[in-house]
Amino acid sequence: MLQLxxxxxxxxxxxxxxxxxxxxxxxxxxxxxxxxGKSTLLSAIAGFVAPTGGAVRWNxxxxxxxxxxxxxxxxxxxxxxxFPHLTVAQNLGLGLxxxxxxxxxxxxxxxxxxxxxxxxxxxxxxPAQLSGGQASRAALARALLRARPxxxxxxxxxxxxxxxxxxxxxxxxxxxxxTGALVLxxxxxxxxxxxxxxxxxxxxxxxxxxxxxxxxxxxxxxxALQDYLGRK
Amino acid sequence: xxxxxxPPLTSLLALLFVALVTAPLLAVAGRGSGLxxxxxxxxxxxxxxxxxxLSAIFSTLLAIPVARALARRxxxxxxxLITLMGAPFLLPAVVAxxxxxxxxxxxxxxxxxxxALGLPPLQIYGLHGVVLAHVxxxxxxxxxxxxxxxxxxxAERMRLAQSLGFxxxxxxxxxxxxxxxxxxxxxxxxxxIICLTSFAVVITLGGGPKATTIELAIYQAxxxxxxxxxxxxxxxxxxxxxxxxxxxxxxxxxxAGFGAGLGxxxxxxxxxxxxxxxxxxxxxxxxxxxTLPLLAVLLRGLPGLVDLPESVLPAAGRSVAVALVSAALxxxxxxxxxxxxxxxxxxxxxxxxxxxxxxSGLVLGxxxxxxxxxxxxxxxxALPVTVLVNCALSLPYLYRILLPEARALQADYGxxxxxxxxxxxxxxxxxxxxxxxxxxxxxxxxxxxxxMGDLGxxxxxxxxxxxxxxxxxxxxxxxxxxxxxxxxALILVTLSFALFWVFDAGGRRAAA
Numbered sequence: 001m002l003q004l005x006x007x008x009x010x011x012x013x014x015x016x017x018x019x020x021x022x023x024x025x026x027x028x029x030x031x032x033x034x035x036x037g038k039s040t041l042l043s044a045i046a047g048f049v050a051p052t053g054g055a056v057r058w059n060x061x062x063x064x065x066x067x068x069x070x071x072x073x074x075x076x077x078x079x080x081x082x083f084p085h086l087t088v089a090q091n092l093g094l095g096l097x098x099x100x101x102x103x104x105x106x107x108x109x110x111x112x113x114x115x116x117x118x119x120x121x122x123x124x125x126x127p128a129q130l131s132g133g134q135a136s137r138a139a140l141a142r143a144l145l146r147a148r149p150x151x152x153x154x155x156x157x158x159x160x161x162x163x164x165x166x167x168x169x170x171x172x173x174x175x176x177x178x179t180g181a182l183v184l185x186x187x188x189x190x191x192x193x194x195x196x197x198x199x200x201x202x203x204x205x206x207x208x209x210x211x212x213x214x215x216x217x218x219x220x221x222x223x224a225l226q227d228y229l230g231r232k
Numbered sequence: 233x234x235x236x237x238x239p240p241l242t243s244l245l246a247l248l249f250v251a252l253v254t255a256p257l258l259a260v261a262g263r264g265s266g267l268x269x270x271x272x273x274x275x276x277x278x279x280x281x282x283x284x285x286l287s288a289i290f291s292t293l294l295a296i297p298v299a300r301a302l303a304r305r306x307x308x309x310x311x312x313l314i315t316l317m318g319a320p321f322l323l324p325a326v327v328a329x330x331x332x333x334x335x336x337x338x339x340x341x342x343x344x345x346x347x348a349l350g351l352p353p354l355q356i357y358g359l360h361g362v363v364l365a366h367v368x369x370x371x372x373x374x375x376x377x378x379x380x381x382x383x384x385x386x387a388e389r390m391r392l393a394q395s396l397g398f399x400x401x402x403x404x405x406x407x408x409x410x411x412x413x414x415x416x417x418x419x420x421x422x423x424x425i426i427c428l429t430s431f432a433v434v435i436t437l438g439g440g441p442k443a444t445t446i447e448l449a450i451y452q453a454x455x456x457x458x459x460x461x462x463x464x465x466x467x468x469x470x471x472x473x474x475x476x477x478x479x480x481x482x483x484x485x486x487x488a489g490f491g492a493g494l495g496x497x498x499x500x501x502x503x504x505x506x507x508x509x510x511x512x513x514x515x516x517x518x519x520x521x522x523t524l525p526l527l528a529v530l531l532r533g534l535p536g537l538v539d540l541p542e543s544v545l546p547a548a549g550r551s552v553a554v555a556l557v558s559a560a561l562x563x564x565x566x567x568x569x570x571x572x573x574x575x576x577x578x579x580x581x582x583x584x585x586x587x588x589x590x591x592s593g594l595v596l597g598x599x600x601x602x603x604x605x606x607x608x609x610x611x612x613x614a615l616p617v618t619v620l621v622n623c624a625l626s627l628p629y630l631y632r633i634l635l636p637e638a639r640a641l642q643a644d645y646g647x648x649x650x651x652x653x654x655x656x657x658x659x660x661x662x663x664x665x666x667x668x669x670x671x672x673x674x675x676x677x678x679x680x681x682x683x684m685g686d687l688g689x690x691x692x693x694x695x696x697x698x699x700x701x702x703x704x705x706x707x708x709x710x711x712x713x714x715x716x717x718x719x720x721a722l723i724l725v726t727l728s729f730a731l732f733w734v735f736d737a738g739g740r741r742a743a744a
Contacts, residue, residue, distance in 0.1 A: 069653025085666045099658040
């Protein structure tokens with residue numbers, strides 16, 4: 001269970017508070033205006049931003065002293081999710097063993113992950129030879145291999161067109177179901193939140209509100225959320 | 233945040249490095265304090281400052297028309313010329329001096345011509361010879377730095393100037409002069425610092441009561457008078473002046489690389505008429521000034537290659553060994569410091585990478601001489617000491633080459649690597665070395681070439697069996713064995729650029 005325990009994040013004038021919990025298998029979208037702190041919240045969970053108050057806990061344990069790579073977390077950034085000088089297979093291999101001493105079994109698992117994300121045969125390629133959608137798939141394939149209990153998505157599909165984005169969300173749901181992971185996904189688009197299925201957190205006015213069922217939230221938005229969505 | 237702390241190994245290395253630079257300074261201070269410098273010493277101080285100021289002013293002023301011509305003209309070989317202008321930075325100074333002697337020396341090309349016309353000969357020894365050599369070595373560096381300033385003027389600004397009907401005079405007043413006002417003080421200061429500690433040029437072209445620098449006076453005090461107290465006192469003065477200049481540079485100089493490519497399309501208008509002719513003349517004269525002396529070394533040295541003095545080849549071997557060890561050491565340290573500083577700026581690392589700029593080869597050499605002397609004959613440690621001093625003196629360059637690249641790497645891939653637990657050796661193996669191969673190769677090449685061509689501390693320590701190739705060249709030239717000196721210089725310059733090329737090309741290949 002992920003617990004944001006009276007969490008306070010500050011950076012200069014910026015301040016964000018969050019106090020809620022989320023369970024394995026849940027899928028939660030984070031929406032809200034630019035600069036509200038959605039990415040900062042994910043960065044704090046991933047271990048790149050230290051809290052100024054409260055704690056991020058996993059199953060009761062304070063993650064504060066745990067370095068990013070050892071947290072129960074996989075994060076997909078907006079871009080730069082793959083090392084351009086390594087092959088796709090090596091990029092996936094880093095998810096299994098950072099020293100890349102891969103066994104035959106590891107290589108099988110990499111092939112398998114590539115197959116499950118529709119990238120069979122792409123292992124020897126460099127990221128520059130992939131399309132944007134294929135690069136996103138490769139990053140998701142690595143998340144599949146790492147199989148960490150929390151999957152953080154910091155708008156990794158923002159540069160993709162609507163059809164590809166919907167495809168990626170399907171894949172995210174597959175991966176999450178396969179690994180039983182809790183998914184937290186930053187997005188600008190309420191349609192993405194609907195497509196992810198599950199709950200939504202509205203981030204605005206310095207607070208990340210507790211997650212609410214997406215359908216209910218969007219059907220009956222609070223004034224701040226209403227302002228963000230625009231009156232239709 | 234666990235990822236932001238300085239790794240203990242890096243802290244230790246930075247501390248050791250700071251100690252390596254400060255221990256000789258303390259030794260110098262301990263031995264030299266309370267010492268009164270005589271009139272000859274003060275003359276050396278005055279001459280040091282005068283020649284450095286004149287060298288800096290002439291190099292900078294002469295570089296302005298060259299940089300402008302290169303900035304606004306397009307011609308075949310322009311890119312090559314700009315690349316070649318990076319070379320004198322790595323050219324061993326003894327080789328440059330030999331070349332200048334061949335052109336401007338007593339029986340050189342120029343004086344032969346003057347004699348044929350019945351005119352009195354020009355004298356190259358003394359102040360003007362030292363300044364001439366420094367201009368030869370630093371004009372290209374100044375040109376490249378000023379050229380960067382010209383190319384940094386935004387294209388939009390130039391378009392606006394053209395649409396307002398500016399002529400060349402208005403363009404100069406409103407666009408070029410403000411740029412030059414910003415860039416020139418920094419350029420002049422960098423060259424001033426380089427010339428303050430110049431040794432190889434002064435030992436050949438200077439000397440005597442009228443043309444002795446502090447560095448040369450230190451050398452003479454140690455080598456001829458064995459007056460270590462006086463050497464220490466002089467070294468102290470050198471450090472004070474160097475520190476003052478380095479502080480001024482730190483306050484004034486914007487970071488200007490000498491390694492970056494300059495291939496961007498220039499927005500500068502290229503005025504026709506007499507200005508076009510003037511630019512052509514400026515470029516042609518500069519090319520002649522920079523290439524003729526080297527051509528002369530080549531022509532004089534080639535016949536001598538068949539009959540090399542015995543001392544040359546062993547000295548070449550020692551020089552290559554010193555260059556390789558010092559390049560390896562400097563590159564490892566520079567990379568460690570740059571990676572640490574890219575994560576979080578750290579005063580210890582910053583101090584380690586800046587401190588050597590205030591010192592010189594002879595200052596560090598004197599200090600190490602004082603430290604070593606009670607325990608062992610300094611001669612036996614000549615080569616290890618040379619490696620250490622070369623490493624200390626080239627580290628600031630390496631650090632400044634690697635730091636921006638390390639910062640970019642950290643910004644682009646630091647979080648991804650952290651999130652994958654890519655740390656320690658695997659991070660070096662799979663992320664840092666492949667991504668930084670190009671600047672690492674370039675930096676190692678610079679360190680190797682600088683170390684290969686350095687004539688400084690080795691002159692202080694070496695006996696016949698420790699001499700490096702630059703020292704042998706200098707000794708041969710000092711004995712007027714010009715052909716043998718030119719041949720040895722040819723080998724030296726070939727090895728220097730070969731080492732640079734091997735590392736640089738290796739880095740580029742590894743990055744591809």
